[in-house]
Amino acid sequence: MASVEDLSARLRDFAAERDWNQFHTPKNLAMALAGEVGELLAELQWLTPEQSRSVMDDASAGPRVRAELGDVVIYLVRLADVLGVDLVVAAFDKLADSERRYPVERSQGSARKAPPTRSTG
Amino acid sequence: MASVEDLSARLRDFAAERDWNQFHTPKNLAMALAGEVGELLAELQWLTPEQSRSVMDDASAGPRVRAELGDVVIYLVRLADVLGVDLVVAAFDKLADSERRYPVERSQGSARKAPPTRSTG
């Protein structure tokens, strides 16, 4: 089964073969990531939240959403590789913070207690 | 070693325990993802591309960048879980497209041939 590590290695080769490492600075890759996330938003912007739950069932929009997610992952994994960050470990560390800040018993179904709109990084 | 699947499962539990699935529509999660990517951009916006290459060596900015990446991964993995998309497979599929569109011999070190600014998704 393909892993993030496999993807990261193949993206590294892809860039090296084309001599694109010169363009793959963290700054540039973060911009590319944001551009792809913008395209993902565009697919969902006119849908209601409920409609968005079934977007993958749409024969036209579904594949587009999947392709945009693929693009997002590509730039995110490439960015993390260039920075030397293990994405999954970074996410688990951040999640551990959230588990402390949002104790189950005090965070029941409240929009106020929904994930903070700004990370405390 | 922790995998994307492990993370996805733990995020699913995290949301369910807090009764937050009601907020976790693809539309909302895509917005949260974009918000976190915005915070990541903010860490890199005043750096030169070259400075951004060594941002992880900065005792102050490095951990912030890593934390923002963690947040990005959290919302991306949660979004993919809600949509039923395998992120790594979606990325490999998209990469196969790019390999066809950017043949090695015709894409040498040219900014023009750098990854397209818009996916053809």
Added chain:
Amino acid sequence: MASVEDLSARLRDFAAERDWNQFHTPKNLAMALAGEVGELLAELQWLTPEQSRSVMDDASAGPRVRAELGDVVIYLVRLADVLGVDLVVAAFDKLADSERRYPVERSQGSARKAPPTRSTG
């Protein structure tokens, strides 16, 4: 009454007085703009579309949304000044395109005919 031109001039002075023009490249300013838009999204991400219609009535969120809009305008106006683009004229030109592409009689209340998810540049 304060105009975009007044704001643009004052932002120019603000940057010059602090010797910040060196940081105010279009690339950097576009990143800063995107970062501020990310903060705006974060204010709206957990609201339903209907709830978002009355966000300005919320004593806590309303001023935050207004402040984020102010930040977005600041970087957008600064970016346009550095690029030498008249924002209002550029918007009118783009709107004229949309009026041609979305004739009134064929665009009635249909999500399909809602503004395109990708500009045609």
Added chain:
Amino acid sequence: MASVEDLSARLRDFAAERDWNQFHTPKNLAMALAGEVGELLAELQWLTPEQSRSVMDDASAGPRVRAELGDVVIYLVRLADVLGVDLVVAAFDKLADSERRYPVERSQGSARKAPPTRSTG
């Protein structure tokens, strides 16, 4: 000379004539704004900061950047109209804050003192 108010009024008519107000919630418009900012980033992502300073001189990229700026303005002005926020006043208020936080004498040409990466909104 065309003003933001003129543009706002024409966008209001444009939406009303097509019965699109139903889609123009602040949440949806903020997503559309972010999508357009993403397209703007995509135009600049592989350029160096210096190259980005002359992007408007490029016969191909220049008009695209201008068109993306037009799209950004359209959604930003529409969003502000729906929220009832005066964009220019909101920006001047935010700028007054920044003038207090970044006194001229203590903010000379220092990246550290560059505009904060997070608004204190």
